[in-house]
Amino acid sequence: MLAAKGYAAQSANATLAPWDFERRDVGPHDVQIDILYCGVCHSDLAQINNEWFPGIFPMIPGHEIVGRVVKVGEHVKNFKPGDLAGVGTLANSCGKCSHCEDGLEVYCENGVIPTYNGIDRYRDNLPTYGGYSNTIVTDESFTLRISEKLNLAAAAPLLCAGITTYSPMKHWKVGKGHKVAVLGLGGLGHMAVKFGIALGAEVTILSTSPHKASDAKKLGAHHFVVTSNAEEVEKVKASFDFIIDTVSAEHDFDFYLSLLRLNGVHILVGIPPAGFTIKSVGMFQLGRKSVVGSASGGLPETQEMLDFCAEHNIVSDIELIDMKDIHTAFDRMTRGDVKYRFVIDMATL
Structure with missing residues (x-):
């Protein structure tokens, strides 16, 4: 297992605080990304507060993740160390149903595994932890390529918003x-x-x-x-x-x-x-x-969107924040006081 650091809620409605935890080791088809920026989505706060359904705690939110690849598994074909990469709302899916086969993993007939606040029953039955952390290990199939043309911090919200x-x-x-x-x-x-x-x-x-x-x-x-x-x-x-x-x-x-x-x-x-x-x-x-x-798209469409954004120079309008200011950001987000997405500089973790 890989040692990792993050900001976690230990229980529902709890204040996020530093937490040391473990990621899985890099497997043959995995990509390890050192996270540089993570967007803040309203759903992060909703899930910490159990607004939609009972959460899995400790919970590390964050599903608008961008960073650099630091290690790849032996069978990975599309990524190498040094590449920019991202992870969105999905960590896994069954890979066998008609929707998954059509590249619509978000609509998986057997249930998608979210990037955080989920249990990956298709792989190891371990909890999934999100991008308010320093590193993440993800299957190559659920990893997105990010163009060097884009402002990386402002590209993070593209993975969800x-x-x-x-x-x-x-x-x-x-x-x-x-x-x-x-x-x-x-x-x-x-x-x-x-x-x-x-x-x-x-x-x-x-x-x-x-x-x-x-x-x-x-x-x-x-x-x-x-x-x-x-x-x-x-x-x-x-x-x-x-x-x-x-x-x-x-x-x-x-x-x-x-x-x-x-x-x-x-x-x-x-x-x-x-x-x-x-x-x-x-x-x-x-x-x-x-x-x-409509929900967020499948993996092929998300990559298409990222390539479209690189071609048309489209990124989100953001406010870059330190990790310690996350609860101030949550409060402002609830009031609609942000233009238009908060992004955490993970170097401040």
């Missing part, structure tokens, strides 16, 4: 001639804006916060609509082909469905805690509108 917004846009073939609305301007939302523009769509940001108009302009959004402004809303009624919904709070789905045109698609990538309700079924049916969900 990036692929979570890129994947549905590619699946529903968003591109030139489409009008896309991005609901919510945060970690996911600002990535959706960047991808929508790069794919050639006309992008509008829908927000409850008028003060975010200047941010929308800086990001390159074509339009900005304050959803409490009746006059602005009236101008975009029944006009969007797609709404990328990044909001994880309760909101009025009937209202947003009214903004979709015929055959419009409302794509959920946020996770409203109470789910959603559609009351105006007639409008839903007569407009032949759809509400769909």
Whole structure:
């Protein structure tokens, strides 16, 4: 076993603190990465606090991981020491079901193994620990190549916020001639804006916060609509082909469905805690509108996204923090006080 250091919660709702632990040894198909940066996702805090389901403790969060390869197993073909590499939300999957065979491991029919807060029942039945640590060992199949062209710290959030917004846009073939609305301007939302523009769509940001108009302009959004402004809303009624919904709070789905045109698609990538309700079924049916969900992508699509980002110079807008400031970052993230993703400099561990 490999000695490792991290920041862990020893129990639910606990404060993260230094913790020495062990990673598995590098096997024939494994890649060991010294972690240089790790993004901070809202799901990190949610899982520490058992908001979704009972967690596995001690828990080391973090699934937006980038760093340099320091060791590879004897059968590894695509990585060598010194390469930049990343690890996203997935640590393993069954590898045998139809979804895994199609490169859609995130939808594994037998259950995916998360990068942290999981038990890898397909390999060694050991807990998985995330990127708030100095090193990680991962199977080559679940390791991503990172271009030297990209700002490495700002590339970290691509492993979750990036692929979570890129994947549905590619699946529903968003591109030139489409009008896309991005609901919510945060970690996911600002990535959706960047991808929508790069794919050639006309992008509008829908927000409850008028003060975010200047941010929308800086990001390159074509339009900005304050959803409490009746006059602005009236101008975009029944006009969007797609709404990328990044909001994880309760909101009025009937209202947003009214903004979709015929055959419009409302794509959920946020996770409203109470789910959603559609009351105006007639409008839903007569407009032949759809509400769909999407998770982060499979490994081939995530690599495609990273290569797309290198080609188009797309990274996340970040605030780089020290490891000791993680709880301040959590507090600010909860208040929406970040533009637009915190990333931990793991040299401060």
